[in-house]
Amino acid sequence: DAGITQSPRHKVTETGTPVTLRCHQTENHRYMYWYRQDPGHGLRLIHYSYGVKDTDKGEVSDGYSVSRSKTEDFLLTLESATSSQTSVYFCAISEGGGPAYEQYFGPGTRLTVT
Amino acid sequence: SQKIEQNSEALNIQEGKTATLTCNYTNYSPAYLQWYRQDPGRGPVFLLLIRENEKEKRKERLKVTFDTTLKQSLFHITASQPADSATYLCALSNAGNNRKLIWGLGTSLGVNP
Numbered sequence: 001d002a003g004i005t006q007s008p009r010h011k012v013t014e015t016g017t018p019v020t021l022r023c024h025q026t027e028n029h030r031y032m033y034w035y036r037q038d039p040g041h042g043l044r045l046i047h048y049s050y051g052v053k054d055t056d057k058g059e060v061s062d063g064y065s066v067s068r069s070k071t072e073d074f075l076l077t078l079e080s081a082t083s084s085q086t087s088v089y090f091c092a093i094s095e096g097g098g099p100a101y102e103q104y105f106g107p108g109t110r111l112t113v114t
Numbered sequence: 115s116q117k118i119e120q121n122s123e124a125l126n127i128q129e130g131k132t133a134t135l136t137c138n139y140t141n142y143s144p145a146y147l148q149w150y151r152q153d154p155g156r157g158p159v160f161l162l163l164i165r166e167n168e169k170e171k172r173k174e175r176l177k178v179t180f181d182t183t184l185k186q187s188l189f190h191i192t193a194s195q196p197a198d199s200a201t202y203l204c205a206l207s208n209a210g211n212n213r214k215l216i217w218g219l220g221t222s223l224g225v226n227p
Contacts, residue, residue: 040219041219042118042203042205042216042217042218042219042220043158043203043205043217044217045214045215048214058214059214090157090158092157098207098214100145100146100163100165102148102160102163103158103160103215104160105157105158105159106157107156107157108155108156108157
């Protein structure tokens with residue numbers, strides 16, 4: 001987890017409320033990713049970023065938006081949280097893009113939507 | 115449809131033995147395959163990466179093989195220790211245009227002292 005922090009680490013929120021999760025890195029890596037991890041599913045990519053203000057969708061992007069205004073910060077926003085978004089969210093970084101580069105993960109945020 | 119399969123049942127072995135974990139895939143042509151370790155309540159930690167033109171990769175007590183004919187990767191931990199107990203994830207990427215990592219569900223390994 002060195003060099004990557006996520007906040008908050010735990011959050012309980014109500015359906016319909018907006019939620020923002022923050023990922024902060026001190027490694028100056030260009031690529032940053034947001035995943036969710038649920039029982040019965042592997043890690044699934046929500047959005048990723050390949051530079052400041054450069055982002056793209058992953059396989060489960062519906063209901064989520066992201067922003068990256070600085071190299072070190074990548075924000076994930078749930079505009080109107082739903083119970084199906086209850087999950088553990090992981091941020092990851094990599095030095096380069098694509099599968100040839102290993103990814104380094106943060107400690108995760110456990111989000112519960114009631 | 116595309117599928118990645120890892121042993122869903124937990125693997126329990128005795129300390130000192132070699133643990134072998136399997137990652138099978140169908141309808142993929144992966145160019146890269148990665149293995150990660152995940153402990154409860156923590157994020158995955160990168161272990162090894164192997165390319166499609168590599169048959170085997172080693173790092174200390176870890177060894178990964180990649181057989182594109184069998185569509186399978188094997189992950190070995192030799193001289194296993196209780197500290198090796200964790201869930202091990204494989205992740206792969208197609209050689210095609212969409213080269214993002216696709217993740218398996220992981221296999222839980224328990225090493226008994």
